[in-house]
Every structure is written in structure tokens, then in C-alpha cells.
Amino acid sequence: MDISVVIPLLNEQDSLNELHDWIAKVMQSNHFSYEIIFIDDGSTDDSWQAISQLSNDNPQVKGIRFLKNFGKSQALHAGFEIAQGNVIITMDADLQDNPDEIPELYSMIMSDGFDLVSGWKKKRYDSIISKNLPSKLFNWAARRTSGVKLNDFNCGLKAYKNDVVKNIDVNGEMHRYIPVLAKNAGFIKITEKVVQHQARKYGETKFGMDRFVHGFLDLITIWFLSRFGRRPMHLFGALGAIMLIIGFGFSLYLGIDKIFLNPAGRLITQRPQFYIALSTMIIGTQFFVAGFLGEIILRTKPDKKRYSVKEYLNLN
16 A cells, blocks of 8 residues: 555544545545545544545545544554555644645655655744744754754654654654654654645634643653663663762761861751751662662553544454
8 A cells, every 4th residue: 555644633524524535636646545544532523423424435544433532642643553555644634734745745755765754834824822933932942852853843744654653652742753753763864845734724723822831841751761761770870879979978078077177066967068968868869769760660561552442444
């Protein structure tokens, strides 16, 4: 199969038929073999009924329905697990991503040899205050922290080589950082393509300003995981050693001063250096314990499935 189109959605019943027809038209005009995978992330409208009807009319349409809203990352992960195409295209279901971009994205993966191509919505039709400015700040921080030189991490329109999606684990709210996850997994041929952004035609956005707060917190998480995820003791052990050295230094100073330099002076417990030494040695010990716990956790096998599926459609 040439292309798998993975589309996570939440309450997008009005746009699904139009989106499907547009994608199918692009696929047929370019003679691609394809599948369209809709992941209903706990919709409360008639989205699943629309997907069911599309699946009945078109055998290339597949569907996954979650029991409740688990989030975009979990929806993408579920789609990636069953995707069979040589190239996987992700896009949003709100018609703001243009399916006409698919042939060129496919060519950049198959002909130009890229592992991942991320869309860049250079001209946006979103609110400047609520989305554009926070997005620019977020993307700047993501570039500086991750080392992946992309202008638009948040763009839902991306293309992946099949091997990429099969070797990354998208969880939490890490869908924003899939390029970083791919880089950490060893896929370094990452680029971006300017894509057309369209104004929302139906419904309303599911994301508010809080997504940027969550995004920055996730950025800190992924920075830590990329630097120390496989060796937490390197970070916590270093911090613990620094704290213990400081504490030991103050303790040595207090001991020498009390025994040799000023034996008749104040009690050690009456001096502020004593409490600095005590606090830093306790903190240092806690850092070491955190490092050991991290190393132990790494040696366990976590359950990667973080969602519950209610129904499947047309999966063979």
C-alpha cells in the first residue's frame, strides 16, 4: 500500500464526508493505493455514524472508536499501530489541512529519502492573540530545546516513513513533538514543507490557551527524556554529588573550626553553616535515590497501550 492517512478527530461530523471525498479524489487522480484511518477520540456527536457510513461506501476507510476522549496522542498512536502504507500522512479532520499536499509529501518521502516531512503553516488563519503569537513563542522554545529546526511543530499535516511511526511511542500529549521523538529514535532526515492553511469551515477548535502551558511542560519532559531518559542516574547522580560535596565541605569546615581554630566558640548546631550542610546532604541523598529509582523503572516493561477501544471498522 502506498499511503495511509491517519485522521484523529473529536466531534467533527460536519466535515468528515467532505474531507473523505477530497482525499479519495486526490488518491484516485494520482493512482495511489491507500487507506483512510479515522480515529474517533470519544466524540459525542454523530461522527462515528458518519465514519461507519463512509466505511460501508468505501472499503479503504477504516475506523477506530475510543470509549472516551483519551487525547490526540493516543489517537495517533492507535492509528500508527494499524497503518500499512509505505508513507503515513497525518492530518486534522477540520478541513484546515489541504489534502492536495499529499502527492508532494509522498514524493519527498519516497523519492527524496526523508524520514519525516512536517508541514509549515506559514500563513495562518487563526487568531493572532490566542494562537499565532503563542505558537511562535512555543516553536522558538521547541527549536532551542530539541535541536530540531522546524518552524511549526504543531502542524497536524505531516508525512512519515512507515518505519518511523512503528518505532516511536506517542503518549501523553507528545503529538506536538513527534519530530523530536523521531530524531531521538535515530531518524535524522527531517525537513519541512510550506503547506496551505485554511480557515475552519465547521465547528470550533478543541484547543485553548491551556494547550501552550501543557506544551511547554511537555517540552521540559521531552528535553529530559531525550538527554537523560536512558540514563537518569547521570543527571540525578551528578546533582546529588554536587549537593553532597557542598554538604561535606561545610561539615569539614565546621569540624576544623571547632576542633582547631575556635574550640570555645558557639556550638556547631547554633551556626547557619550546620543547617546548610545538613540540608544539602539530605537533598543530595534524595537525588541519588531518584536516580536509582529511575534506573529501576527503566528495567521494567511498561504497558504502551493508554487507550480503550470501543469499536473497530473494516480492519482485516
